Amino acid sequence: MAYDGAMLLASIVLFIPILAIAAILHLILRRLRFVPAGRAGLAGYALVALGGYALLFLGSALNLLVLKPAHLQAKYLGRAYGTPLALRSFEHSGFQDPADEWHYLLDETDLAALKRSCIVQPPVAKGPEPCVLYADRDERWFAEVWLEGSELRMIDGLH
C-alpha cells in the first residue's frame, strides 16, 4: 500500500510536467496527422497524458523489481541469485525514510551455495537461527540479506 502512496505522491508532483510534455507531444502528433484536429483530438491528448503516467509507473516498477535488487545483490552477495521470475514478494515501506524488501524463492543449488556463507550469529534462545548473509548500517542507511527457509530475503533502506 505504501508503494501506491509513493506513486500517488510522484503523480501529484509530476502532474504539471506530464501534462505540459503531453501537450507538446500532442501538438506534434496532430501536425503529423497521428491525432485528428478539433474535439476528437482531446481523446488523443488524454491518451498521451495517460501514456506518460503509464511510462512513469512502468519505469518505477522496472527499477524497483528488476534493476535495483539485481544491483544490490551483486553488491552484497557478489552476484544476483534472485531473478525477477523468482521474486515472490515485494514491499515498499516508509515515507521520508523509504525501505524496500524483496523475497526470492531460490533453487536448491543456489540455496546450498549461499548457506555456506552464513555469518555466524550469537545463539537465539528459541527457534531456528536465521542465516544472515549480509548486514550493515550507518547513521542513515541499513541493509540486510538473509535466508529464511528456501527464500532469500533482502531489505535496503533508510532509517
Place this chain on the structure above:
Amino acid sequence: MAVPSRRGVFLLLAAMLSILSVGVGAWLFWLSGARHLLFVGGLMLCLTVLTWIWWRRLPGEVVAPSRRT
C-alpha cells in the same frame, strides 16, 4: 493485409502500452498489492477502445490508404 492509418498506428501503440501496463500491473499487484499501474493501464485500455470507436466515425484516415484507391 491492410496498412494501418496514422491514427491506427497511434491507437495501436496506445493499446500496446496499456496492455503492457495491465500485465506488469497485475504482476505488481500479485507481488505487493499495489494497484496504481493496474489502474492506469486499465483506464488507458478503456480509453483506447472508446477512442477507437469514436475515431472510426470521423471522416479522413479511417481506411487504410491501400484500400481507398
